[in-house]
Amino acid sequence: MTTGVKTLNGPGWSAVLEGAPGALLWRWWGGAVDPAGLPPLADTRPAASFSLDIDQPLPLVPAFGTGWFGPAALRAHRAGRAFAQQLRVEQVRADDDMIAVTLVDAGAGITVEQRLWVEGGALYLAASVRNDGDDALTVDWLAAGTLPLPADCAAIRHFTGRHNAEFVARREAMPMQSWVRENRRGLTGHAGPPGLFVEGPAADWHTGRIHAAQLAWSGNHRLAIERDDEGGWTLQMGEALAPGEMILAPGARYDTPHMIAVAGEDGLNGAIQAFHAAVRATVPWPGGRMRPRPVHINSWEGFYFDHDEAALMALADRAAALGVERFVLDDGWFRGRDDDTAALGDWTPDARKYPRGLKPLADHVVAAGMEFGLWVEPEMVNPDSDLFRAHPDWALQLAGVPLMTSRNQLVLDMGRAEVRDHLFAGLDALLRDLPIAYLKWDHNRDLAPAGDAAGHAGYHAQVYGTYALIDRLLAAHPGLEIESCAGGGGRSDAGIARRAHRFWTSDNIDASLRVAMQRGFLHFLPPEMMGAHVGASPVHATGRRQDMAYRAAVALPGHFGVELDPAAMSVEDAGVLAEGIARYKQWRGVLHAGRTWLGEGADGLVWQAQGQVPGELLLLLTRVAPSQLRRPPAVTLPMLAGAGPQRVRLLTLATTPGHPAPDAPLFAAMRGDGVTLDGDWLARAGLPTPAMKAESVAIFHLTPA
Template sequence: MMIALQGPTTSLVLEPRGSAPPAWRWWGPRVDAGALPSLVDSRPAASFSPDVDQPLTVAPAFGTGWFGSPALRAHRAGRNFAQWFETASIDEGDGLIEVTLVDRAAKVTLVQRITVQGDVATLSASVTNDGDDVLDIDWLAAGTLPLPADCAGIRSFTGRHNAEFVPQLEPMPAQGWVRDNRRGLTGHAGPPGVFVMGPDTGWHAGRVHAAQLAWSGNHRLSVERDDDGFWTLQMGEALAPGECRLSPGARYDTPEMLAACSSAGLNGAIQAFHGAIRARAPWPGTGMPPRAVHVNSWEGFYFDHDEAALMALADRSAALGVERFVLDDGWFKGRDDDTAALGDWVTDSAKYPDGLGPLARHVVALGMSFGLWVEPEMVNPDSDLARAHPDWALQVDGVPQLTSRHQLVLDLRRPAVRDYLFEAIDRLLCDLPIAYLKWDHNRDLAPAGGAQGHAGYHAQVAGAYALFERLRAAHPALEIEACAGGGGRIDAGIAAHTHRFWTSDCIDAVSRVRMQRGFLHFMPAEMMGSHVGASPAHSTGRRQGMAFRAAVALPGHLGVELDPAALSERENAVLSDAIARYKQLRAQFHSGKVWLGEGPDGLVWQMHGEPGALLLSVTRVDPTTFRHPPAVTLPPLAGAGSLRVRLLDLATEDGHPAPDAALFGAMRGDGVLFDGDWLAQAGLPMPAMKAESVALFALETH
C-alpha cells in the first residue's frame, strides 16, 4: 500500500518496505498512487550491486549500498560513519507524513517530515544523538526528492552587489549540479532555489520541479543523476567543519525546504511559491496593510544629514503623495561616513540637537509614518561598543579580524549581545513614533568564529531570527525591511520574520527590469522594494526618463529614493501621477497571481491579479527592430471569454511621440473588447513603443 500526499495538481508518493526505510516512488503531476506496482515486482536485480536492493529512500544512507547523495553524513570520532536505518514509525495526518528512522548500531534517530499545503510540499529533517558520546554532523538534508528521467534543464540565478538575479539556463549535467554558498548569509545570487525544467517547458506550459530553502545562511543545493537514470534533488544547510557536534540527547533540525511541481510551466511554480511565502508572512492579525509609498533619504543625502533639509524633504515628499519617510544611515552619534560609530545607537546631537523627535513628529504631522535605518548585527572597530566589548565581534584565534565596509560582525550567539541590541532598538522604538525599520546587513561573515573558536554560522542566523522575533513581540505593529547591501538576504527563512526586501542597491530602471523579474520567481510583488531613483543612476551612471523609472517600480512596493527638489516641474508631475496610480492599483498588484512572459522583439511582460481583473505591464528596454509593433500573445488568457482591454498608461518620454492608431485611442477611453482565446493565440496589439518605455493595460471581464 502506497502512502501519498496529494495537492490539487501534484502527488508525492512513498512506498513502505517493512523495517526498511520507505522508498520514493513519485513527485510530480497528480497520479493515482494505488495503481503503482511495488518496487519488489518492478525492479529486476542489477549486476555488480548489493544483493539487498538499495532504491532512493526518503532519507538515503551513506556507506551501505546507496551511492548517490546521502541524507546524512555523521560520525563519532571517525566511527559509525555508515548508517543502516530501520523504520521505527510512519505517522500520517492531514497533509502530513512523518517518518522516524533509527540506526541502532550508530545510535542515531532521523526524522523526516513532509507536509503539503496546496501544491507546495514543505520538507524538514532532524537527527538526534541517542548515544553517550558526541555525534558529529557534517550534513543533513532538509529533504531528498526524486526527479523524472526526462528533465531537460536547470534554471537558477547568480549575481553580485548591484547586479542581483542574473538568470542562468543550463542543460542537465552528465552527473550532477551543485550550488554551494559559504558567505554566512543568503548572498547576492538570490534565494537558495532552483527550477528543474521538463522537456519543452516554458513560462506557461510544461513540467517544472522547483524548490527553495528557507534559510538565511550557508546552504547547499544539488541535482544529481542516480544509477537508474533518474535525478535527485537535495537541499540543506551547508555546515562548517565542527559546527554541529551533538552531545548525548541533543538534536539538530534543518531549515525547511519548500518544493513545488507545476504542469503549467514556470509560472505555475512561481505562483505556488508566492502562495507559500504569503502563508509565512508575519503580518499582524489584521493582515497586510496597503503597502505604503516610501521616500528614503539615502541617495538624496547620504551621510550629510541636516535637520531642516530633511524636514523640507518630508514636505516635498508628502506633497507628492508619499506615505512613509525613512531616515537612512548617518543619524547616530559620530556617523559622518562608514568608518565609525556603527553599534552606537544613540542620536547624533550635533546633527539633531533635540534628538530625532522633532523630525519624526514633523513627518507624522504631514500624514506620513516614520521609518529608521539600522544595522544591528554589525559594529565598527572605531565605536564605543567595540572599545567596550572587543570580544563581542566574531573572530577566530590566529586569524585576522577582517573588516568589510570598515565593520565587523557581532556574535549573535551571545545572549548579552542580543540583549544589548534589543535594548538599544527597543529604546528607539519606545521613544520615537517609529513604524518601520530598514534593517541592513552590509558584509559577508568572514571569519565566523564564536566565543570558543568554533564556527558560528548557524548560530548567527538563529540569533538574528531570535532578535527579530523579540522585537516584533514587543512591538507587534512594527514593519521590518530586510536589506543586505541590497539583495544579499532575500530568502524564505527571513521572509517569516520581515515584511519587505530591498531588491538591490542598484535603482537603475533598466537593470531593475531583469532583477525584479528574478525576484518574482521566488517572492510576491508586495515584498519587493522597488524605488524610483535619480537620473543618472548612482550605481551605473545611465540616464532614464522619469516615466520609465516610475513605471518599472510600479508593480512592487513603491518608493522614492531621490530629492524631489532636484526634479523639474514636469518630472515632479509625472512622479506624482505615478504615485497616485500606484495607490489606485496596489491592491491588484499585491494580491492574486503573477504571470511572467516574453514577447517578440525583446518585449517582456508581467500580469497581476485574477482572471477577470488583471493588470498587464509590457516593457521595452531596447529599440524595436520591426517596422510595425508585434502583438504579444498572452497564453494565460485562453478560455477567459470576452475581456475589455484599456490602455492605462504608455510610460515614455515627452517629445517626438511614436505613431499612434485609432485602436489605442479607443483603449485609452472605454476600452476595446477582445476574446481571451484571441489574446492567447493571436495576441494583444501593441502601440508603438520607444526604447525604455512601459505600456500598462487593464483587462477586465466584459
C-alpha cells in the first residue's frame, strides 16, 4: 500500500500524486478514483533495457538533463551553465483543495513552486521559479503544469482561426511523437482560447472519457502533447516566452499563468460544462452577481465613422422602441477620428461631431431607458495623433527595425507605468464625466515588433500591464462592465475573463458562419459572455442575404445584440426583430443560468440545448445547408435519459417566409399547448423534427410534464 499519497478531487475527476524520496510522482489524472490500497509505483515498474539505474517515472515537475527524457517543465540556464537541474522536493503543503510543492536545486540556485488547487470545480495548476543564485537566470520555458494522459487516448480536438473566421474546429489523431500549438502574436489570437480536448476511445459529445485544459492567459502561449516510450502522453501548457524575455535577477521570480484542467466520462459536453462552471466562478460581476444580460445595440455597422449627434439620438430612440437595453457608441467619437488612419490615443470627444460633448447623447440614451456604453482601444496609438507626437517612445519598437503599422496603428508599451497612468487618467475622466456603464475594449492588431524601452521583448509585460489597467479601472468604477474585443474574437480567454464581462465573438456577423463560431466559443466560455448580434442583410463581411428571423434565432443563445441601423429595416423586419428581442428577454434566465449541451443530428443538422436537466431547457435545432433527405430524422437528446416525461413546445420555426416546408399534426400540437414525450424516448428514439429549409432554426421549450 502506498504512503504519502496526495489526492485532489472535483466533480467526476481525481488527481493522484505519490511521494517518493525527493520527488512527487504522478499516478493519475482523470475520472474519479479512490487510491486506497494502491500499490507503490515502484512495485509496478519492471526494469527497462537501456535505461538509467535510477528509475525516472513522470514527476510533478520534470526537470531537464538529469535523466528524464520527456518534456521538461523548466528550461533555464545561467549564460549556458546550470542548464540541467535536479529538482528535489523540499516541502509539501496540502489540504483537501490544494497541494503546494516546493522543489529546490541548491547547486543551480533555483527554487520552483508547483501549485495545484480546486476552483470552480476544476483543477488549476500554476508554477513559479525563483533565482536563488548570485547572477542572472534566463528562463526559456516554465510550464504552468505537466499532466499525464492515458495510453489509449484517441484524438485531439482543438481550434484554428483568423479574423472574420474564428473558432474553426479541428480533430487530429494522437501524435506518434509530439503535437505543439504555439502562438507568438502577443495576444490570444483568433483561434480562440489556448486550450484543447483530448478524446478517449469512442468519446463523443455525450459519452466517453475527455481530458481538457485551457490556459487562462491573453498572450503568447504554448500547448504541447508528447508521447513517451511507455505508451502514454504528457500534456503541458504555459506562456511562450520570447528570446531573453525572462531574465531573472538574483532574488527575482517568474510566475506562470493559470492552467485550468477538467476530466471525466461524460463526453465533450461534460468537459464544456466543467469549463463554464470554472470560468463563471471567476467573472467579476458588479455587486458580485450576474444580472440579466441586457439587449445591446452597437453603432458600428450602422454608422461606422460617420457620427452625427442627432442621427445617433434617433438611433437610440429606434433601439429603445425595439426593446434594446444598452446603447454602445463605437469608434469615431473622439477628436480627429474620421477613419482608421488617425487619432487613436486622443481620447477626448470630437468637437466637430459633438460640439456639446458626449453628455447630451449619453443623457438622451439614459433617458430612453438604456445604459450608455463607449468603444475604446486604449492599448493602441496612431502615428498621426497628439499622443504619439508627444511621446513617440511610448510605442513598442526596436532600434533598427522600422515601425510596423497595422490598421495604421502602433501598440503602446503597457509595461510602462507612465503609459498606464496616462491611459487611466483619460479613461477615468470619461467615466466620471459621463454615465458610462460599459466599455467595449478593442485591440486591433498583433504585436510586432514588441520591444520595450530597454530593447527587450515586452510581450509578458504587455499582458500584465493591460490586466493592471483594467483592474484599476474596475476598482475605481465597480459598476462598470467591460467587453473584450480584439478584431472580433482575438482576445477571448479565461485570463481576461477575470476582468471582462462579455466577449465579441467575431467581426463577422454572417448568421450561418456564426453557428460554427459560437459553438466553438462555447467549448471554453459560457453563453452569457458570448456577444451574439443580429447584423444587417446583406451581411457586411460576406455580402450574403439572410432572413431576419434566422439572424435573430442564431443570436438568441448568447448575449443578444443588434449591429445595424433600424431605420434601414423594413417594417416587417423591425417587427420580427422586436419579437426576437422579446423572446431573448423571456428566456435569457434559462439560457444563461444552466448548462450547455452541443450535439449533431443527421444530414447536417446541429443542435444545442441550454438550461437544466431535470428542469427547463431551451433547445435550438439549426439547419444551415439544405437537407439531402426526403424526411427529417429524429434528433436524439441523450441528456434526457431518465428525466421522465417532458412537455415539448415548438416556440417558433425561424425561417425564410413564403413557400413553407410541409407540416405535420404533431408540430401543430407542439406549437399549441405542447406534447408529452418520455425522456428516455427523447434520449434514444429521439425528438421528431419538422421539415426545415436551409438557414432555419427550430426553437423548442422542454419542461418536466
